[in-house]
Amino acid sequence: MxxxxxxxxxxxxxxxxxxxxxxxxxxxxxxxxxxxxxxxxxxxxxxxxxxxxxxxxxxxxxxxxxxxxxxxxxxxxxxxxxxxxxxxxxxxxxxxxxxxxxxxxxxxxxxxxxxxxxxxxxxxxxxxxxxxxxxxxxxxxxxxxxxxxxxxxxxxxxxxxxxxxxxxxxxxxxxxFNRIQVEDMANHLARIANNEGISYENDGLHVIAQKADGGLRDALSMFDQIVSFSNKEITYRAVIDNLNILDYDYYFDLLQYIVQQDAAQALLVFDKVLTNGFDGGHFIAGLSAHLRNLLVAKEPSTIKLLEVGENIRKKYLEQSQQLNSGLLLSAMNIANQCEINYRTSKNHRLQVELALLKMCHIATAIKMSLAETSTEVDVKKKLTDKTPETASNSSATTNRSVQDASKPAAVADSTTPAQDYVNTSAQSASSSIAQSNTIISNNLPAANAISAAQVASEKPVVSPSKGWGAMPAKKLLPDLNTILDQKEEQKEENELLQGSEFAEVDVEDFLKKWNAYAEFIKQENKITLYTIMTSSTPTLQGNTIEVEVENMVQMEEMKLGKVDILNHLRVQLRNYALEIKEVVTEKTKVRKPYTSQEKYQAMVSKNPALETLRKKFDLGLS
Known part of the structure; x- marks a missing residue:
């Protein structure tokens, strides 16, 4: 031989x-x-x-x-x-x-x-x-x-x-030297097979090339092994069986079950994989690669990144058209997280099964999220899209609800400027739609009262006898709280309230409202803005409020907060032409002494005899 x-x-x-x-x-x-x-x-x-x-x-x-x-x-x-x-x-x-x-x-x-x-x-x-x-x-x-x-x-x-x-x-x-490309390696194996008179399938050669991971010598060793195993007939099935590789069909079937939200069949596919002797970590890594290939196949410009045989490429193209990118990205994220946690988990099988269950319920989670978003938009539209007459009536009803709800707490006997501001804002809520919006966006306690009154006027939320069991299906109260959070976020959009009132402003009334709002800002822990508002007295020049700032940092802080200040002052003073102008102070502040030399010079400037004493005793600075 x-x-x-x-x-x-x-x-x-x-x-x-x-x-x-x-x-x-x-x-x-x-x-x-x-x-x-x-x-x-x-x-x-x-x-x-x-x-x-x-x-x-x-x-x-x-x-x-x-x-x-x-x-x-x-x-x-x-x-x-x-x-x-x-x-x-x-x-x-x-x-x-x-x-x-x-x-x-x-x-x-x-x-x-x-x-x-x-x-x-x-x-x-x-x-x-x-x-x-x-x-x-x-x-x-x-x-x-x-x-x-x-x-x-x-x-x-x-x-x-x-x-x-x-x-x-x-x-x-x-x-x-680069790793050899899958296509180049498969072509080289095909030439050798032709020279040796070996029949082959292109898909089988591509699997060998992928398994070799860029090393041609490894590919040739596997090629010889499979030739001996299959008696000179290299088929896709022979390569899969001999090299102990997970078949693509497992993943194609699994994705179909995920789309159909059939969790039971998905778990059975994974059980079949384990029964055939494959490791769960190898399976989840292959699933991540499969999801990646499906995403690649969705775009014509990236199809060239698929390093698979022609028949497998067609399967990828067909299945990628049945799936949307959002589902694939969510499933890939779940698979990646499972792969990260797999090694540290004590129950490896449960880790993979949990990931498969999550993938099967992705579509349901997306639908629930869309439904909740739609409900929030409907409730927000119901609160904001009112005619002036309806808004006025609703504000009056709200005022009565606020007064009834505040009787046990004796809110009327307020003493602090911040509490005066809250009460004043609540009482002026029925004056106009703009004032009502200001209270919702700037005054959280009043907004909560309005939300409760609005929900109570439409449908009861909590039954005193049955507790939370009587909550309606739409869960309006949590949705309203979400809308209040969105109202708080709208403060950053730098939108000033507009109106048709341009009443003359009294200076004393202006300073009172200014100081009251400053105290409210202080309670909100916006100390920098509070310092700017109280460090110097603002001046009123017609409809322009001039505020002194010491540097550019304070100017930027004032620019960020002046929208809320103007929204409050325009409503309280009934003048929508008010504007704020930042003025950098020209006065030069004395620099505080920090070093020992600077402290000594400051002391000498106050008492020149100190320098005489130092020279007489030949003293130095430590």
Whole structure:
């Protein structure tokens, strides 16, 4: 029986053009040879199985070839090429740094470098897994690598570039090898299958290429394994069974059940996966990748990102049209969170099942959210879209409700300016729609009373005898609280109240209302704005209120708060033409002394005799 040669060795590239997926490197090397611009040292970096050592051997053979072809490839027929192919070349040396990593090994290499080549123009040294050299070996190699003889060329290869000393990196031309693309790998496997007379399915080859994760050597090893398993018939099913890979059909079926909100079938699919011996973490990771592929398939411009076979690509395109992006994004977020929590969870199965149940109820959650939003909008519209007559009647009813509700608390006997402001605002709520809106947006206690009165006038919310069990289906009170929060947020929209009243403003009345609102601001913990309002007395020039600020920080704070101030003052003073103007004070404040020298100078300015005392006793500052 003939000796079997694995595909990774049998179909190892022997020319630059036969290297798979590294054209950016092979073209550069061919140009360097053609232009006679070879570096003294090369460093090939990249993951396993992408062609580093192969390219190093092809480069070494081509450099010493006696009859280089027009497209800069080795002829394969000269003495140098034949001796290299037979493994007895005296000009090309390979060293495995993993087993020859000591200082003595490097010194032996340096002694060999001193001897010129017996045949060929160059003496080439290929050092594989160079990161395995010890630091002492690296240091011994530095001088030779920096200034080698003109006939010596070093080609270093490594999978872990970060472990190599920077002094070595600076002396080499560095080439970074990429992971080989799935499509390139599948095409290469197809060529080998054709040469060997093996029947295959493209989907099966794509699965092998994906499983290899960019390493062609791994793909060729799996290829040989499946050829033996399937008796030279590589099918999608044979690849799935032999490599123990989760079938795409599991995920396609699962997404159908998620769309149909069939949680029971979704759990049964996961149980089938576990029964077949797959890990739950592997399953949820595959589900995340499946959801990602569905999102990619929804856009024509991103379909090229699908690294799958043609039949699987069609399935993705069909299912992606049945799902909306919102559902896919929500499901992907749930799957990602499950994958993060999977390792720390004690019950792995429950973690995945919980994620599947959440995915099955995404559509219901979205519908409930939309329904709640619609209810809030309807209630808000019912409160705001009133005619002036209806609003006036409603305000009068609200006033009576507020008075009835406030009798036990004796709110009328208020003493503080802030309480005066609250009571005044509540009593003036029925004057106009603009005043009512001001109370809702600026006065939370009054707004709560209005909300309760409004709900009580339409439908009872709480029955004293039955408690919360009598709450209506629409749950108006929570919706009104939501609307009140939205009213609070509208304060940031910088909208001033507008009206037709332009009454003359009395200065004393203006200052009283100003100070009352300042006290209210203080209770709201807006200390900076309170300080600005009370640090100096504002002046009233016609309809313009001039407020003194000390710096730009205070000016910005005043600009942020003046909308609320104007809304209050316009209603209270019945003048909608009022405006606030910030004026930066011109007076220069005395800088407080901080250092010991500054404190001493301040004391001397008050008592000059202190300087005489210091000089007399020759004192210093500590």
């Amino acid at each position: 003939d000796n079997f040669i694995v595909s990774a060795r049998k179909y190892r590239p022997v020319t630059f053009d036969s290297v798979v997926g590294q054209s950016h490197i092979t073209n550069t090397l061919k140009n360097a040879i053609h232009n006679n611009q070879l570096a003294q040292a090369f460093l090939f970096c990249g993951p396993r199985g992408v062609g580093k050592t192969t390219c190093a051997r092809i480069l070494a053979k081509t450099i010493n070839c006696e009859q280089i072809s027009d497209n800069t490839e080795a002829c394969g027929e000269c003495n140098s090429c034949r001796s290299f192919q037979n493994g007895n070349s005296f000009s090309i040396h390979e060293l495995d740094a993993a087993s020859n990593n000591s200082v003595e090994d490097i010194r032996s290499l340096i002694d060999q470098v001193r001897i010129p080549p017996q045949t060929g123009k160059y003496k080439i040294y290929i050092i594989d897994e160079v990161h395995m050299l010890s630091q002492q070996a690296f240091n011994a190699f530095l001088k030779t690598l920096e200034e080698p003889p003109t006939y010596a060329i070093f080609i270093l290869a490594t999978t872990e570039k970060h472990k190599i000393l920077p002094t070595i990196l600076s002396r080499c031309q560095i080439f970074d």
